[in-house]
Amino acid sequence: MERQQKKAILIGIHPGNRTDFGYYMEELANLAAAAGIEEAGRVTQKLSRSNPSHYIGKGKIDELLELIHAQEADVVICNDELTPSQLRNLEAALDRTVMDRTALILAIFAERARTREAQLQVEVARLHYMLPRLVGLRESLGRQGGGSGLKNRGAGETKLELDRRRIEERIVMLQKELEQLVSHRQTQRKKRRRNDMPVVCLVGYTNAGKSSLMNAMMETHNPGSGKEVMAENRLFATLETSVRSITLHDRKSFLLTDTVGFVSQLPHHLVKAFRSTLEEVAEADLLLHVVDSSSPMVERQIAVTEETLKELGADHVPKVFVYNKADLASLPFPSTDNGKVVLSAKLGSGISELTREIRERIFERDVRCEVLVPYDQSRVTAYFNEFANVRSVSFEADGTRLTLECPESVLERYRGSYIPLSESVHFPGS
Structure with missing residues (x-):
């Protein structure tokens, strides 16, 4: 059966001096949609800074509760990153899953990660985010764990019963595997550099x-x-x-x-x-x-x-x-x-x-020059034909005369196997 789409109330603090507040609330709605969550309503409050205990004021919590029940919302999503205490207090007051902007982005990344490296990177970020928020966390992070696609069961699949020590051990394990994948990619990058x-x-x-x-x-x-x-x-x-x-x-x-x-x-x-x-x-x-x-x-x-x-x-x-x-x-x-x-x-x-x-x-460092390649050095001629822009070719008594445009590194590879007929002149790669 197709899973029913979750409905969310979006909440945000407007500090008053942010002219782009409306845009970022719109962006939060787009992020929610990207995570497969439908917007069911919004609650905003003008405050110079967020309430340290509940993110929003008590009066707004009552308003939020009414909207949650009226819209039958499953989730509340905050436009800012919440402190561990704000997250716990909000979930207790609302009896709903609460996610902040960070958790929402992590959920999207977990859902979209396809390669092993991306899955590991998202899981490491998610576990780091979880560490200070272990007490009182509900299913908001559990949903992220389910989308990561890792072989070992993540925190979401064990209902977040991992304690700090076990999470830290898992981070170390994942980072070791990640380092191996990173090393492989760095090797590929070095090969590309050698090919200039x-x-x-x-x-x-x-x-x-x-x-x-x-x-x-x-x-x-x-x-x-x-x-x-x-x-x-x-x-x-x-x-x-x-x-x-x-x-x-x-x-x-x-x-x-x-x-x-x-x-x-x-x-x-x-x-x-x-x-x-x-x-x-x-x-x-x-x-x-x-x-x-x-x-x-x-x-x-x-x-x-x-x-x-x-x-x-x-x-x-x-x-x-x-x-x-x-x-x-x-x-x-x-x-x-x-x-x-x-x-x-x-x-x-x-x-x-x-x-x-x-x-x-x-290509601003490319050079233009003329060279003479002896006939017994046909591999050099073939090399230039493959890796340089050959502007003209003529056949002389002593070899093949080539007018080339290429990086200096291309000329260096077989330096000594051909005769330079002109100085290398830098030119823009137009």
């Missing part, structure tokens, strides 16, 4: 269209490859890092990486758990900061992403701002201006402009 493939990372707020943009790039430059990634119009559709090789018409190649989206108040434990995955961002050659240009809070979403990048130590990486979903906004597209590209990934409009911007950034 530039890495371009897609970053941005959740549901900004990063996966759609990756698919548009693949369709433009590598049509028919069958390597599209999942792209859905929902929050946190992507949790796993996806890497695709993009080959341009002149044989220049780079790796395009899709990463998990960011969100306001992304749980600290979750950022910490996913840090190893997000190392791709800090080590990239170029970041494409994808922005939902149709969002009413576009500037705030940009700020949240920039703050998260700084926390990850990736604020030094060069970036291009990509204003996506221009077809839903009032921006003219496609267009480029001073490191900003306006496009529509859905319509495939602006991909050539973005590609041009990427080329100018990541």
Whole structure:
């Protein structure tokens, strides 16, 4: 039988000086929908800070109780992270499951995690969140445990009867397994570095269209490859890092990486758990900061992403701002201006402009030169044909004369096996 959808009352504290409060309550509703929970009503209260014992005041609790009974709500979801005492007191007063924003995001991640690494990362973050909240916790975290898909039964499946010592032991065990997976991925990253493939990372707020943009790039430059990634119009559709090789018409190649989206108040434990995955961002050659240009809070979403990048130590990486979903906004597209590209990934409009911007950034260290490859060094000629952009070929008495455009590292590999006929000249990758 199909499981009945849970109904929730959303509650939030409006400090009075936040002009974006309404937006964040809307975002909370979208997060609830992403977790499969239907919004049944809202209760908000203007306070300079949350009530230390119950998050909201006593009068609002009575109002909340009436709404819960009237709407037959199963869950109450708070717009901020609750302290352990606030969580316990609210659940006791309301006799309902209470979740805060952090628990809700963890629930979504647990439901969406597909790879073993993502499942481990979410479980570690969830257990860290649980530690100070063991006493009085109801089924709110239990629902998260059920979606994690791990072999060993999680805290949700044992009704949270794990004590602190056993949870800490489990965290250690999971982190050891996670370290092995991280080590394997780091080895893959080192191999890519040895091949001198530039890495371009897609970053941005959740549901900004990063996966759609990756698919548009693949369709433009590598049509028919069958390597599209999942792209859905929902929050946190992507949790796993996806890497695709993009080959341009002149044989220049780079790796395009899709990463998990960011969100306001992304749980600290979750950022910490996913840090190893997000190392791709800090080590990239170029970041494409994808922005939902149709969002009413576009500037705030940009700020949240920039703050998260700084926390990850990736604020030094060069970036291009990509204003996506221009077809839903009032921006003219496609267009480029001073490191900003306006496009529509859905319509495939602006991909050539973005590609041009990427080329100018990541291939700026390429060189142009002429070489003579002796006929007995045919493997070198084959190597240049595969890894360099060969602009012209002529056959001389002493060997094959090639005009090349390529990274200097390509020339270095067989230095001494060919005769340079001109000095290497740097040129922009246009």
